[in-house]
Amino acid sequence: xxxxxxxxxxxxxxxxxxxxxxxxxxxxxxxxxxxxxxxxxxxxxxxxxxxxxxxxxxxxxxxxxxxxxxxxxxxxxxxxxxxxxxxxxxxxxxxxxxxxxxxxxxxxxxxxxxxxxxxxxxxxxxxxxxxxxxxxxxxxxxxxxxxxxxxxxxxxxxxxxxxxxxxxxxxxxxxxxxxxxxxxxxxxxxxxxxxxxxxxxxxxxxxxxxxxxxxxxxxxxxxxxxxxxxxxxxxxxxxxxxxxxxxxxxxxxxxxxxxxxxxxxxxxxxxxxxxxxxxxxxxxxxxxxxxxxxxxxxxxxxxxxxxxxxxxxxxxxxxxxxxxxxxxxxxxxxxxxxxxxxxxxxxxxxxxxxxxxxxxxxxxxxxxxxxxxxxxxxxxxxxxxxxxxxxxxxxxxxxxxxxxxxxxxxxxxxxxxxxxxxxxxxxxxxxxxxxxxxxxxxxxxxxxxxxxxxxxxxxxxxxxxxxxxxxxxxxxxxxxxxxxxxxxxxxxxxxxxxxxxxxxxxxxxxxxxxxxxxxxxxxxxxxxxxxxxxxxxxxxxxxxxxxxxxxxxxxxxxxxxxxxxxxxxxxxxxxxxxxxxxxxxxxxxxxxxxxxxxxxxxxxxxxxxxxxxxxxxxxxxxxxxxxxxxxxxxxxxxxxxxxxxxxxxxxxxxxxxxxxxxxxxxxxxxxxxxxxxxxxxxxxxxxxxxxxxxxxxxxxxxxxxxxxxxxxxxxxxx
Amino acid sequence: xxxxxxxxxxxxxxxxxxxxxxxxxxxxxxxxxxxxxxxxxxxxxxxxxxxxxxxxxxxxxxxxxxxxxxxxxxxxxxxxxxxxxxxxxxxxxxxxxxxxxxxxxxxxxxxxxxxxxxxxxxxxxxxxxxxxxxxxxxxxxxxxxxxxxxxxx
Numbered sequence: 082x083x084x085x086x087x088x089x090x091x092x093x094x095x096x097x098x099x100x101x102x103x104x105x106x107x108x109x110x111x112x113x114x115x116x117x118x119x120x121x122x123x124x125x126x127x128x129x130x131x132x133x134x135x136x137x138x139x140x141x142x143x144x145x146x147x148x149x150x151x152x153x154x155x156x157x158x159x160x161x162x163x164x165x166x167x168x169x170x171x172x173x174x175x176x177x178x179x180x181x182x183x184x185x186x187x188x189x190x191x192x193x194x195x196x197x198x199x200x201x202x203x204x205x206x207x208x209x210x211x212x213x214x215x216x217x218x219x220x221x222x223x224x225x226x227x228x229x230x231x232x233x234x235x236x237x238x239x240x241x242x243x244x245x246x247x248x249x250x251x252x253x254x255x256x257x258x259x260x261x262x263x264x265x266x267x268x269x270x271x272x273x274x275x276x277x278x279x280x281x282x283x284x285x286x287x288x289x290x291x292x293x294x295x296x297x298x299x300x301x302x303x304x305x306x307x308x309x310x311x312x313x314x315x316x317x318x319x320x321x322x323x324x325x326x327x328x329x330x331x332x333x334x335x336x337x338x339x340x341x342x343x344x345x346x347x348x349x350x351x352x353x354x355x356x357x358x359x360x361x362x363x364x365x366x367x368x369x370x371x372x373x374x375x376x377x378x379x380x381x382x383x384x385x386x387x388x389x390x391x392x393x394x395x396x397x398x399x400x401x402x403x404x405x406x407x408x409x410x411x412x413x414x415x416x417x418x419x420x421x422x423x424x425x426x427x428x429x430x431x432x433x434x435x436x437x438x439x440x441x442x443x444x445x446x447x448x449x450x451x452x453x454x455x456x457x458x459x460x461x462x463x464x465x466x467x468x469x470x471x472x473x474x475x476x477x478x479x480x481x482x483x484x485x486x487x488x489x490x491x492x493x494x495x496x497x498x499x500x501x502x503x504x505x506x507x508x509x510x511x512x513x514x515x516x517x518x519x520x521x522x523x524x525x526x527x528x529x530x531x532x533x534x535x536x537x538x539x540x541x542x543x544x545x546x547x548x549x550x551x552x553x554x555x556x557x558x559x560x561x562x563x564x565x566x567x568x569x570x571x572x573x574x575x576x577x578x579x580x581x582x583x584x585x586x587x588x589x590x591x592x593x594x595x596x597x598x599x600x601x602x603x604x605x606x607x608x609x610x611x612x613x614x615x616x617x618x619x620x621x622x623x624x625x626x627x628x629x630x631x632x633x634x635x636x637x638x639x640x641x642x643x644x645x646x647x648x649x650x651x652x653x654x655x656x657x658x659x660x661x662x663x664x665x666x667x668x669x670x671x672x673x674x675x676x677x678x679x680x681x682x683x684x685x686x687x688x689x690x691x692x693x694x695x696x697x698x699x700x701x702x703x704x705x706x707x708x709x710x711x712x713x714x715x716x717x718x719x720x721x722x723x724x725x726x727x728x729x730x731x732x733x734x735x736x737x738x739x740x741x742x743x744x745x746x747x748x749x750x751x752x753x754x755x756x757x758x759x760x761x762x763x764x765x766x767x768x769x770x771x772x773x774x775x776x777x778x779x780x781x782x783x784x785x786x787x788x789x790x791x792x793x794x795x796x797x798x799x
Numbered sequence: 800x801x802x803x804x805x806x807x808x809x810x811x812x813x814x815x816x817x818x819x820x821x822x823x824x825x826x827x828x829x830x831x832x833x834x835x836x837x838x839x840x841x842x843x844x845x846x847x848x849x850x851x852x853x854x855x856x857x858x859x860x861x862x863x864x865x866x867x868x869x870x871x872x873x874x875x876x877x878x879x880x881x882x883x884x885x886x887x888x889x890x891x892x893x894x895x896x897x898x899x900x901x902x903x904x905x906x907x908x909x910x911x912x913x914x915x916x917x918x919x920x921x922x923x924x925x926x927x928x929x930x931x932x933x934x935x936x937x938x939x940x941x942x943x944x945x946x947x948x949x950x951x952x
Contacts (some may be wrong), residue, residue, distance in 0.1 A: 097875075140907070152897075153897055154895075154896035154897030154898070154934045155896075269836035279893070281890060282893055282895055282898075284895070285889070285890045285893065285894075285895060286881060286890065288901050288906060289889045289890060289895070289901060289902070290834070290875065290877075290881040290896045291832070291833070291834015291835070291873065291874035291875045291902045294833070294898070295836075295899060297833075297836070298833040299838060300828075300831065300833070301908075304830075311814070331800060331817070347830040349808045349824065349829070350824050350827070350828050350837075351819075351821065351824040351828065355817070400891075407882075422897070422899075422933060423838050423846060423899040423900050423931070423932075423934075424836070424838075424899045425834070425837065426840070470897070470898065471897060472836075472897050472898070472899030472900075473899060473906065473933050473934065474897075475933075479935065501837075503840060504838065504839045504840060504841075656949070693893045694865075697893075697896060697936065697939065700933035700935060700938055700939075701896055701934045701936065702935075703935070704935025704937065705934075705935050708935070724840050726840075726843060727838075727839045727841070727843035727844050727931065728840055728841060728843050732931050732932060732933060733935070734928050735924055735927040735932075735936075735937045735941075736866060736924040736928050736929070736937070736941065738937045740938075741938060777874070799937065799938060
């Protein structure tokens with residue numbers, strides 16, 4: 082393939098003829114990219130890379146669109162190409178989508194995290210499609226010898242005013258010889274034909290027929306298999322290893338100790354699983370050995386500690402609480418969680434004399450590459466990263482630890498190797514959602530106005546466990562937000578909707594109590610605070626008040642808030658990442674027990690690209706939020722996780738989900754992301770509905786294991 | 800190690816593995832049939848579901864020595880063209896998110912409908928409750944099972 086490089090303004094475009102003729106267009110918009118992850122969790126740092134979009138049109142009218150970002154179920158591999166195809170005016174039936182490997186020269190921000198891919202790439206993808214469309218029009222104009230402005234496009238054809246048509250495939254080779262236009266006109270969103278419709282996942286056929294798509298499905302002739310025995314307790318290190326019995330078993334090639342790892346290398350997965358059972362490793366203490374009971378004590382100490390990191394301070398909080406007619410003070414606690422993606426962690430690595438080949442499921446391929454380069458002392462250019470489909474991520478695959486292990490082991494054994502984690506390895510191996518305890522305090526005056534607000538978050542490796550600029554900040558004159566972090570050997574990481582996945586529950590459950598104390602309807606109470614923030618803001622307002630109100634009003638309208646006599650409704654609204662979601666949970670008492678019947682969600686994620694994918698992101702986010710609020714926890718004893726597989730780490734199942742109703746605000750705003758924002762509000766809506774139905778307030782997760790729920794049989798009905 | 804001859808997707812396959820090797824790893828490592836997934840290894844998640852003489856079983860907990868002449872069907876062998884009514888329904892409803900659990904979900908649903916083409920809501924729930932979907936596609940799974948049921952002859 083020949084490539085001609087042309088530059089126009091800030092765009093760097095590459096144009097080439099594909100091997101079989103046809104147009105290939107790729108470009109690189111070097112805009113700076115700021116925050117990736119809406120969180121500053123320990124061990125999770127943001128990898129920033131450059132973007133490219135890339136499409137190829139072949140003479141037989143097949144349009145190939147490369148999707149650069151890792152696909153883990155957020156449906157990016159369908160929605161990204163839809164945007165390109167929309168502006169290209171392509172026939173979606175003729176579009177093929179291919180997963181691109183890591184290419185930092187071609188692509189920018191090739192990662193999955195922070196619900197940021199669509200907001201970041203929206204305009205770039207549209208320009209990619211529109212630029213190619215314009216060039217195809219110009220090629221047709223030349224051919225017909227007419228002005229380009231007289232031509233239109235439709236469904237993969239350029240159309241002459243007299244009705245004659247030329248297909249994109251027929252024009253592609255000519256178009257590739259033209260100069261790339263500096264400016265292209267984008268469609269008016271009103272004219273979108275593909276965007277906003279329900280388009281089926283491009284990998285459906287492969288997924289439902291069991292094709293090898295995932296990292297764990299990667300096999301290569303001569304590849305070895307490995308599993309790694311890591312310290313079972315955080316805060317320990319290897320004292321001694323006796324691998325005699327393990328090495329003697331059939332199929333075992335080697336047992337290699339490196340760092341705090343003992344790798345069993347063999348010819349098949351089952352053989353190494355068996356050898357692990359006879360591997361003898363002794364460990365000794367090398368740091369704090371912590372248990373959940375220690376953390377419970379620690380939380381109470383830290384909540385009362387005089388000093389904390391002040392995250393936001395407005396007005397005079399002390400005076401406000403002194404003058405208050407009513408003070409409400411509540412505490413909320415959440416446990417560690419495992420990400421538990423259905424596909425256990427794995428990666429393939431082959432370290433060769435002239436470079437490194439990495440293949441597998443990662444949310445951050447460039448981070449994996451750079452970390453491997455640093456570990457092995459190899460230039461990053463000599464490392465390739467091929468992306469498989471990810472069997473879930475939820476933040477776990479932002480980390481590069483499991484890639485590094487595979488690379489280091491491959492180097493040590495001088496062979497291609499796939500490292501597979503057992504489910505137990507995954508649950509014991511760290512990178513948990515951090516455990517956090519919050520204390521909220523509200524001061525009300527005699528007429529029920531909230532005149533003071535305090536929040537202190539204490540976390541275990543949680544970094545800043547607050548979101549100090551979130552609502553109700555800006556709506557209360559006197560406010561203090563603080564955090565304290567305890568450094569622990571138990572490693573944590575970003576877990577879908579970092580921090581807010583629990584903070585939102587605590588905040589929304591607290592506001593429900595404050596509204597009750599102020600003798601106001603919970604929805605009205607929030608709307609009044611938002612009006613106050615709009616009319617007389619205190620300090621900076623970092624959320625969009627109108628968008629927040631719009632989702633509140635839509636959820637209230639669609640749920641018939643306050644109008645259903647036989648149902649207890651609970652309300653919650655939250656802004657996370659860049660989008661807004663309000664939810665109403667409905668509980669009905671059946672034979673004296675609460676049954677969660679339905680959750681109604683109103684989301685504002687701006688323009689919806691793929692209605693099918695977007696709806697499922699909301700439903701899936703709610704199911705995820707609900708399941709972990711009800712059942713999820715990892716507890717520790719002497720530094721070791723006590724839940725190690727799905728027999729005691731309970732994930733939500735088919736018969737445990739209520740109905741979910743999804744609504745979107747139609748406001749024409751450019752897309753603001755939807756991978757995470759539907760999850761945070763669910764816990765609060767459900768807890769508030771359970772309170773209304775039973776009079777029992779829930780302060781800690783998981784709900785089903787709390788004292789308040791003893792004797793309460795919570796039912797759900799889909 | 801021992802030589803076994805097993806019937807997978809209508810073909811006889813010869814493998815040489817330890818007698819306690821779970822069918823899951825025989826399929827994946829020895830036969831290259833990777834559509835059957837490893838999720839937990841203790842029959843809790845259903846990702847490894849296959850049919851054994853038409854019944855949905857968890858292949859991670861079924862040693863090869865217990866199979867004998869039983870007929871095994873995996874996701875790869877559910878239909879030649881990927882057009883079993885359950886597979887069709889899964890596509891029409893656009894069920895998968897990450898997709899990792901879906902082969903197991905489909906095998907559970909197909910086994911249910913083969914025995915009971917018109918299941919009640921409760922019967923669907925009972926059959927599907929052993930398959931975890933971490934993405935939370937349960938609503939669409941329900942819709943797809945109902946749709947597949949309407950397609951069953």
